[in-house]
Amino acid sequence: MKNKNIINNTLKKLASTLFFGIAIGMGLTGSLFSKESASPMKVVAISQIVEHQALDETYRGIVEELEASGYTPKKSLKLFYESAYGNPLTAAQIAQKYVSLKPDVMVGIGTIAAQSLVGANKNTNIPIIFSSITDPVTAGIVANLDLPGGSVTGVTNWIKLEPQIEKFKQILPNLKRLGIIFNPGEGNSVILVNRLKAVGKQMGIEVIESPATASVEVGMATEHIANKVDAIFISNDNTALSAFQAVVAAANKSNIPVFVSDLDMVPYGAVAAFGPDQYAVGRQTGKMIVQILNGTSPTKIPVEFPQKSEFYINLDALKLLYLQVPESIIKSANKLITKEKEAEGETSK
CATH class of the missing domain: 3.40.50.2300 (Response regulator)
Incomplete structure (x- = not known):
């Protein structure tokens, strides 16, 4: 990296x-x-x-x-x-x-x-x-x-939210309350939060939102809900992603995992991502x-969508949070992230 x-x-x-x-x-x-x-x-x-x-x-x-x-x-x-x-x-x-x-x-x-x-x-x-x-x-x-x-x-x-949440529940089976940090001034983030609430309702998960209008507010927004949720989810919100280390720090302090939709953020402390x-x-x-x-x-030229999605797991983050994940889930990851290397996993179908 x-x-x-x-x-x-x-x-x-x-x-x-x-x-x-x-x-x-x-x-x-x-x-x-x-x-x-x-x-x-x-x-x-x-x-x-x-x-x-x-x-x-x-x-x-x-x-x-x-x-x-x-x-x-x-x-x-x-x-x-x-x-x-x-x-x-x-x-x-x-x-x-x-x-x-x-x-x-x-x-x-x-x-x-x-x-x-x-x-x-x-x-x-x-x-x-x-x-x-x-x-x-x-x-x-x-x-x-x-x-x-x-x-x-x-x-x-x-990409659809349902398969992402399913992957996160494989890692955290007791996931009932999911926090999301987002910028209410970014239209697509508002849309995504509303969609996540609808999907969460169908899947028995309560979505708890915490707004951050600037990068400097992201850490405080995470701290505000960290003790109220089972995990944090950052999905395509550029404000939250620009201060991602603050999200991870606040979540680790409360001993809860961070999930993302951006694969590139997994090496920076997210537990897992399923996305493009x-x-x-x-x-x-x-x-x-x-x-x-x-x-x-x-x-x-029609608008295009990502050609494929992949599943990344951060083994170091799992260890830090004492999360026990079945070996079958670990093997299903396209890539396993560790401090030493990014190990190629089996392709998830």
């Missing part, structure tokens, strides 16, 4: 350097592509709502898919990247900046980043690809999954971007 972080940071520094270097070097005050300064290189501008391991893996997947398809930064691609650091206002400013640059494709990683791009693009028709969004229809990003319409399409990271590989979601997104760069209209 350390090497992955190094790669992520290197890629992002390169993207940011390109953004400002080109803007300053060419003396631009508006579009990068006036008739006087036309460039043969394609342009991709990526906005990420916040930096955390899951979304960073999405970004890495996008960039590596672009490179694999022949779109290499500095050689055949101008790649711009900015993070909004979880701030909707910053996301809106980034979106306005990108629209003024008139790139070939704008990419929004995370709901608010994508919503900001769509809002800024109302008077233009720049193709937009979103990635790692739970419900793009309810979020107002597309009108329909099969026929998105307009200039927007992308890849959602949504965010890097693979990034590669899917990259393929869509390549289609656009090669001339396909986004109106002809």
